[in-house]
Amino acid sequence: MKEIIEGFLKFQRDVFPERAALFKKLATSQSPTALFVTCSDSRFVPEMVTQREPGDIFVIRNAGNIVPSYGGEPGGVSATVEYAVAVLGVTDIVICGHSDCGAMTAIATHKDIKHLPAVAGWLRHADAAAAINDAHEHASPAEALDSMVRENVIAQITNIRTHPSVALGLTNGTLNLHGWIYDIETGSMLALNWESRCFVPLSEFSETCATPAMSPDRLR
Ligand SMILES: [Zn+2]
Known part of the structure; x- marks a missing residue:
């Protein structure tokens, strides 16, 4: 201290x-342009990695960069998403996972976390990702973890779309979604292409985006 x-x-x-x-x-x-959702992990500092100044990005951090689906009793994440989109008018939301994530490791390895009931309950918001990851063959534990990190970003992009403010922004074309994964050792970033569900290097494909395509009749 x-x-x-x-x-x-x-x-x-x-x-x-x-x-x-x-x-x-x-x-x-304040008039931040983006909401950045990432893990609490001490090794990833979104402002440093994106070279943003105070006032530039609105940040949510929690174990596993998770956004619970909307519904039930809204919690702190839901309230913060709503405020960022409906009040601050952010135009972009980034959900950013990272390499060597402890939360994703616990899920990928089916770690017994009964002694951590709050963590266990929280990670249930990644159950869809866990189910998909478990259904796939993985060449190694490291590959299983990387895959879990990717599936979780896809699942959380899906979850955040259930939030009314986000659904409205996407329908109106005023909001874009981005799914990123940061590699701690190399400092590189992968970005999710929503249509292919593939992650590509952001440095080579800077336009890559996780905004779902709207059917033409929904665009106005
Ligand atoms: Zn993490």
Whole structure:
């Protein structure tokens, strides 16, 4: 904790004065362009990896970059999605998984997590991905994990589309979805092409998008 406090003191002393104009502008309003949903894992820092400034991206972080389907009693994730889309008017939502994810490892390896009831309950929101992953053959445990990470991003893109604000934004053509996977060791990013369900390098295919194609009669 000492390092964290010292870091804050350094920020206050050295960094904040240099960025005072930005923080003054941000003091009373924000207009982030994207909602970024990612894992709580300490090794992935979305603002660093996307080179965004304070005020640029609205972030949800949780174990496994999960977005529960809409319905029942809405929780914090649902409320934050709704606020980002309906109030802040973000035009893009990124759901970003990552390599070596502990949550996805627990699912892929059928780890006994009965002693972690909150985690076990939370990861049920990835059951569709787990079912698909279990139905496939995997050459190795590492491949099974990578596959689970991919299936989970696809499942969470599916889940977020059940949220009314997201469904409306997609129908109106005002919202785009992106499914990404970050590799911690290489710093590379894969992006989901929704139509093919394939992940491709974002550096080579920067237009790759996970927005489902709308039938022509739904576009206006
Ligand atoms: Zn993770």
